[in-house]
Amino acid sequence: MAPANEAPAIFGRMMAIARTKSKSSRPAIQRLRCWAISVLYEADAIVQCEKHGWLLDRADPYARECAFAIARKCPPSGLSSEEGVVQIMDLLESIGDSCPECPPKKVEYAQ
Numbered sequence: 001m002a003p004a005n006e007a008p009a010i011f012g013r014m015m016a017i018a019r020t021k022s023k024s025s026r027p028a029i030q031r032l033r034c035w036a037i038s039v040l041y042e043a044d045a046i047v048q049c050e051k052h053g054w055l056l057d058r059a060d061p062y063a064r065e066c067a068f069a070i071a072r073k074c075p076p077s078g079l080s081s082e083e084g085v086v087q088i089m090d091l092l093e094s095i096g097d098s099c100p101e102c103p104p105k106k107v108e109y110a111q
């Protein structure tokens with residue numbers, strides 16, 4: 001297996017989120033999604049809504065480049081460097097930059 005012991009402590013929670021919010025129940029897909037999340041987290045390319053747990057894209061080009069570099073260097077077992085990068089891109093496409101459950105930040109509340 002890949003050196004998953006480097007994953008941050010939050011990885012367990014990420015796994016749970018990936019399981020519940022993944023469209024597919026196939027274990028291999030879940031494993032790749034968890035891997036992509038851990039890489040993006042490590043590169044600081046994504047954050048998590050503290051209230052609801054949704055993963056949010058920080059839209060930070062430098063952090064994304066870091067994530068791609070990690071993916072190229074350490075793709076998941078059975079995948080090439082390019083396929084690893086594709087997994088990262090797929091995950092970034094699947095998450096938004098704002099939490100769907102948090103109220104919009106710029107709402108003017110009428111009194």
Ligand SMILES: [Zn+2]
Nearest residue numbers: 049052099102
């Ligand atoms: Zn939220």
